[in-house]
Amino acid sequence: MRFSSSQTLQNAALAALVAALNAIAEIDLELVVQPFTPTQGIDYTTLTLASFPGYTHAGATTPNNVKQIRNKANGNTEFWITPPVGANVFKATGTATPSQTVFGFAVIAPASTSALCTGLCVPNAIINSSVDGLGFGAPILNFLPGFMV
Amino acid sequence: MQPTDYIFNQLAALLAADTGTLAPATLPPQLVPVKAPFTPGVGLVVGALTLADFATSTAISTIVGSQNAVQNPLTFERMVEMKIPAGGWRWTVTALTNLPQTIYGVALLDNTLAIVYGAALLPTPILLTTVGQVVEIDNIQFVFLLNGIY
Numbered sequence: 001m002r003f004s005s006s007q008t009l010q011n012a013a014l015a016a017l018v019a020a021l022n023a024i025a026e027i028d029l030e031l032v033v034q035p036f037t038p039t040q041g042i043d044y045t046t047l048t049l050a051s052f053p054g055y056t057h058a059g060a061t062t063p064n065n066v067k068q069i070r071n072k073a074n075g076n077t078e079f080w081i082t083p084p085v086g087a088n089v090f091k092a093t094g095t096a097t098p099s100q101t102v103f104g105f106a107v108i109a110p111a112s113t114s115a116l117c118t119g120l121c122v123p124n125a126i127i128n129s130s131v132d133g134l135g136f137g138a139p140i141l142n143f144l145p146g147f148m149v
Numbered sequence: 150m151q152p153t154d155y156i157f158n159q160l161a162a163l164l165a166a167d168t169g170t171l172a173p174a175t176l177p178p179q180l181v182p183v184k185a186p187f188t189p190g191v192g193l194v195v196g197a198l199t200l201a202d203f204a205t206s207t208a209i210s211t212i213v214g215s216q217n218a219v220q221n222p223l224t225f226e227r228m229v230e231m232k233i234p235a236g237g238w239r240w241t242v243t244a245l246t247n248l249p250q251t252i253y254g255v256a257l258l259d260n261t262l263a264i265v266y267g268a269a270l271l272p273t274p275i276l277l278t279t280v281g282q283v284v285e286i287d288n289i290q291f292v293f294l295l296n297g298i299y
Binding site for chain 1: 154157163164171189191193194265269287288290291292293294295296
């Protein structure tokens with residue numbers, strides 16, 4: 001029988017998840033350079049990650065790297081995955097051969113080889129010289145007020 | 150962003166093991182029948198519930214410790230399913246006291262019956278009129294919606 005969950009229970013679920021995410025030693029934001037479809041069941045090992053000269057993933061390695069906030073505009077609860085300032089700016093230091101087109105990004109927990117979430121960006125952001133780069137804001141997971149029945 | 154199985158699995162597993170709500174080591178939550186109409190929802194509070202008082206409608210304690218984190222194979226939704234205690238989620242009328250009485254639903258409360266964790270309406274309210282009649286539900290499920298996170 002499906003029960004309608006109370007605010008107390010939903011708050012407990014969110015608190016437990018944010019604590020668990022913050023207990024992960026390292027969470028990385030990786031660029032994906034092959035077309036893909038973000039799905040719930042995506043296998044992170046099938047994604048082709050960027051490898052252009054100068055590329056390093058943006059790692060959020062410190063405790064409390066996931067912030068939980070309530071968006072007052074829409075009532076959503078948001079988990080902001082916050083890499084160190086500036087770390088989610090990716091800049092090439094040389095020309096990739098062949099050139100690489102960024103189609104999206106994946107937030108992964110490398111220790112468990114699990115993707116936490118994935119997303120698409122404007123494609124064809126070509127990394128082909130030492131002057132190209134990309135920057136992203138913090139990846140956000142949105143929890144609708146009714147994320148539980 | 151599109152959350153992955155990892156997030157959904159974690160949500161279910163963590164809530165199923167949450168010692169502050171559904172999975173305490175002692176003093177577990179209790180299930181109670183409700184004898185007046187109510188509206189389940191995120192804002193439901195104990196004060197909006199009129200607990201049943203037929204004999205014997207006493208609260209049924211859940212099993213202490215971790216509950217079951219499972220996935221519905223048809224919908225792929227993750228859920229927490231409360232472990233079923235011996236005897237099930239069942240109340241049998243044992244005396245005529247306070248009858249007739251209509252049971253509209255059930256609510257899972259904390260051990261002190263002060264905090265609502267969840268509630269559900271019966272498909273059809275049950276009018277109890279005599280000894281031996283039964284109110285029973287099959288299980289207690291808290292479901293995470295697949296489209297509730299993005």
